[in-house]
Amino acid sequence: MTRISRQAASGFSGMGTLKADAMREAYIVRKSESNHAEYEHRMIAEDVLGRRLSEYEVVHHINGRCSDNAISNLCVMDSIEHDRYHKWYDWVYKTYGKYPRRETQLKKLSENFKGTLLVDSPKKRTGSS
Numbered sequence: 001m002t003r004i005s006r007q008a009a010s011g012f013s014g015m016g017t018l019k020a021d022a023m024r025e026a027y028i029v030r031k032s033e034s035n036h037a038e039y040e041h042r043m044i045a046e047d048v049l050g051r052r053l054s055e056y057e058v059v060h061h062i063n064g065r066c067s068d069n070a071i072s073n074l075c076v077m078d079s080i081e082h083d084r085y086h087k088w089y090d091w092v093y094k095t096y097g098k099y100p101r102r103e104t105q106l107k108k109l110s111e112n113f114k115g116t117l118l119v120d121s122p123k124k125r126t127g128s129s
Contacts, residue, residue, distance in 0.1 A: 027066045041069045045076050048118045058082040060115065062105060077115040085113045 028040040041059045046052055048071055053059070060075045060082055061068060077085070088108065092100045100108070109115035 028069060041066075041074055044069050044071065045074055045118060048074075048121050049076065049116070060085070060109070062102070062109070071118040071121075074118045075109050075115040076118065077109070077113055081113040081115065085109065085115070088112075 029037050030040050030043060032038045032043065039059075041061065042053055045059045053076065056078050057076055058079050060077060062073045062075055065073070085108070089100065089105075092098075106117060110117055110120070
C-alpha cells in the first residue's frame with residue numbers, strides 16, 4: 001500500500017475547498033488484480049457497485065478524509081455534480097460559518113447531486129462468499 005498526496009494525485013497546487021487537516025492526508029493506492037496502481041477508494045466503489053467506474057465518475061469522501069475508505073464515507077457521482085456539490089458546501093460554510101451536518105450532506109448528495117451512497121447500494125457486497 002502506498003500513499004500519495006492529494007495534490008500529487010490531481011496535479012492541483014491550491015487548497016481548494018477542503019479543510020487543512022484533510023489536505024495533510026493522502027489517498028491510498030493499491031495494486032489491482034492486473035498489477036496496476038489504482039486508488040483504493042475507486043477499487044472499493046467498483047467492488048460495491050459490481051461494475052467499473054467511468055472516467056467521468058468521482059468517488060467523493062463525505063467526511064473530507066481521503067484516507068477514510070469506509071463504504072459509509074464514499075459516494076459515487078459524476079465530476080460535474082461533484083463540483084456543484086463542493087460549491088454548495090463552500091457556500092454553506094461562507095454563509096453560516098460552519099459546515100453542513102452529515103445528515104444534510106447525505107441527503108443533498110443523493111437527492112440534489114445525483115450521488116450514489118455506497119452504504120445504500122443494493123449491490124453492496126457483504127464480504128461473505
